[in-house]
Amino acid sequence: MSRITHIELDDSNLPPPTPEIEQERKVAMFDLLEENSFDLPKRDDRVVPEGPYHVGLSIKEKRLVFDIASEAGEKAAEFHLSLSPFRQVVKDYWSICESYFDAVKNLPPSQIETIDMARRGIHNEGARILQERLEGKAEVDTDTARRLFTLICVLHFGA
Numbered sequence: 001m002s003r004i005t006h007i008e009l010d011d012s013n014l015p016p017p018t019p020e021i022e023q024e025r026k027v028a029m030f031d032l033l034e035e036n037s038f039d040l041p042k043r044d045d046r047v048v049p050e051g052p053y054h055v056g057l058s059i060k061e062k063r064l065v066f067d068i069a070s071e072a073g074e075k076a077a078e079f080h081l082s083l084s085p086f087r088q089v090v091k092d093y094w095s096i097c098e099s100y101f102d103a104v105k106n107l108p109p110s111q112i113e114t115i116d117m118a119r120r121g122i123h124n125e126g127a128r129i130l131q132e133r134l135e136g137k138a139e140v141d142t143d144t145a146r147r148l149f150t151l152i153c154v155l156h157f158g159a
Helices: 019-034 084-106 109-134 142-158
Strands: 004-009 053-060 063-070 075-082
Touching: 004 019, 004 142, 019 084, 019 142, 053 142, 075 109, 084 109, 084 142, 109 142
Parallel strands: 004 053
Antiparallel strands: 053 063, 063 075
């Protein structure tokens, strides 16, 4: 499969992130660019430029927008996904992250681990939803979906 070599979040209309959210964003972007699997399937009879890809993520008119180009800058695809399927899982994710950030400061490791397990479960659910929503548009593995879901959460937080 191809991969993403550049990712850009359009957060120009969002409030400044908290330090925790900024850290989540940086880690997700670093991990995503280090290792990912992202490919565009052939659709109809259109020729799809081969990867690697540059991906832009934004929220416009209450929709998640993927803007994808080849490394040469050739437009490869653009698709808009409804945010509705993500709303509850994003809300749950930020709620558990808040608990986790507080726990790291105050609680013993055993309680932190329990919260982190719950956080991972919600994160996996978000990745699963993203993979379903991308079906027929883009092919991503689970780890790539998890990292993209984190970036969606970052965008969704400010939207």
